[in-house]
Amino acid sequence: MDVAEILSHHILDHHWGYSLGGVELPITTHTVTLLSVSVIMLIGLYWISKGGASTLKRLLTAGAEEYVTFIRDGMVLPNMGTEGKSFLPYFCTLFLFILLTNLAGLIPNMKTATSNISVNAALALCSGGLIVYCGLKFHGIIGFLKGFIPSGTPGWLVPLIFPLEVISLIIKVCVLALRLFANMLAGHMVLISLLLMIFIIGQLSAVAGVGAAIPAMGLEIFMTCLELLVAFLQAYVFTLLTAIFAGSVIHTH
Amino acid sequence: MPLGPFTKQEHLEIATLGLQLAVSQTLGVLAGWWLDRHFNSLPWFTLLGAAAGFAAGMYMVVTGARKAQAAAAENLNNKKADK
Numbered sequence: 001m002d003v004a005e006i007l008s009h010h011i012l013d014h015h016w017g018y019s020l021g022g023v024e025l026p027i028t029t030h031t032v033t034l035l036s037v038s039v040i041m042l043i044g045l046y047w048i049s050k051g052g053a054s055t056l057k058r059l060l061t062a063g064a065e066e067y068v069t070f071i072r073d074g075m076v077l078p079n080m081g082t083e084g085k086s087f088l089p090y091f092c093t094l095f096l097f098i099l100l101t102n103l104a105g106l107i108p109n110m111k112t113a114t115s116n117i118s119v120n121a122a123l124a125l126c127s128g129g130l131i132v133y134c135g136l137k138f139h140g141i142i143g144f145l146k147g148f149i150p151s152g153t154p155g156w157l158v159p160l161i162f163p164l165e166v167i168s169l170i171i172k173v174c175v176l177a178l179r180l181f182a183n184m185l186a187g188h189m190v191l192i193s194l195l196l197m198i199f200i201i202g203q204l205s206a207v208a209g210v211g212a213a214i215p216a217m218g219l220e221i222f223m224t225c226l227e228l229l230v231a232f233l234q235a236y237v238f239t240l241l242t243a244i245f246a247g248s249v250i251h252t253h
Numbered sequence: 254m255p256l257g258p259f260t261k262q263e264h265l266e267i268a269t270l271g272l273q274l275a276v277s278q279t280l281g282v283l284a285g286w287w288l289d290r291h292f293n294s295l296p297w298f299t300l301l302g303a304a305a306g307f308a309a310g311m312y313m314v315v316t317g318a319r320k321a322q323a324a325a326a327e328n329l330n331n332k333k334a335d336k
Binding site: 078 | 310313
């Protein structure tokens with residue numbers, strides 16, 4: 001049994017090999033997951049927004065209102081102030097998109113697109129763009145650039161501090177992508193490794209394999225529950241940190 | 254909900270500092286290594302990148318810690334004022 005091959009098959013993206021007139025179509029397991037999540041979000045949220053008299057519709061509408069209030073009062077307003085209100089739709093979309101993509105990975109035959117660094121890099125780029133846009137919108141180009149220099153910095157230190165502050169912002173955005181990537185990838189690697197443990201021990205002796213199945217499955221259930229928590233936590237952390245960084249650009253000291 | 258002298262947001266920012274140090278150093282080394290391969294000058298840019306990455310990482314940790322310290326002092330003062 002080639003453990004490395006099974007691990008890579010479980011974790012890496014797979015090209016479906018469709019082409020149109022000789023042009024390879026970018027249809028992979030991750031893009032299909034991303035598109036599914038996007039379509040579900042678009043149709044689902046549109047359906048909820050239409051409202052209705054049925055109990056389910058009213059329940060979903062109340063849930064959606066609660067969700068928006070949670071993002072507004074828990075993340076946007078405390079960190080960005082009232083200036084952040086206009087960016088509320090971005091944060092609501094970001095949290096729900098990351099959450100649903102993370103959760104999609106727990107459905108059998110679906111893949112965790114957030115365990116692909118390219119997907120997370122795109123999300124982080126969007127957040128980075130928002131942070132820069134906030135700075136430019138509220139302070140203008142000169143004010144935004146001035147914000148990189150902490151107050152009280154001696155003039156001779158400015159050429160050193162300015163690039164360091166710019167690099168800090170870039171690294172903060174990179175860290176957003178890497179944290180989500182590492183957490184989601186590691187969780188799924190642990191899940192498949194626990195399952196593989198049964199077969200690895202089973203190769204030594206069938207009885208030992210059956211014996212290993214019981215603790216392995218117990219750990220598997222525990223890890224799946226933990227992954228469920230991580231899915232929520234990482235979506236929360238990504239959104240909250242974006243709000244914190246955007247807030248620090250808006251309210252420079 | 255305040256957790257100790259820090260708020261939830263401050264805790265999250267402090268928890269990010271370690272990762273920022275690691276990522277800045279890694280990115281510095283990778284950028285230096287890429288430049289070295291481009292200019293065929295191994296190991297000079299890699300060393301420079303490592304040093305620059307380390308400097309940037311330490312700068313972020315020190316400024317982050319100072320910011321956290323100031324926030325903790327402010328939170329404690331606010332608590333005292335509330336009492």
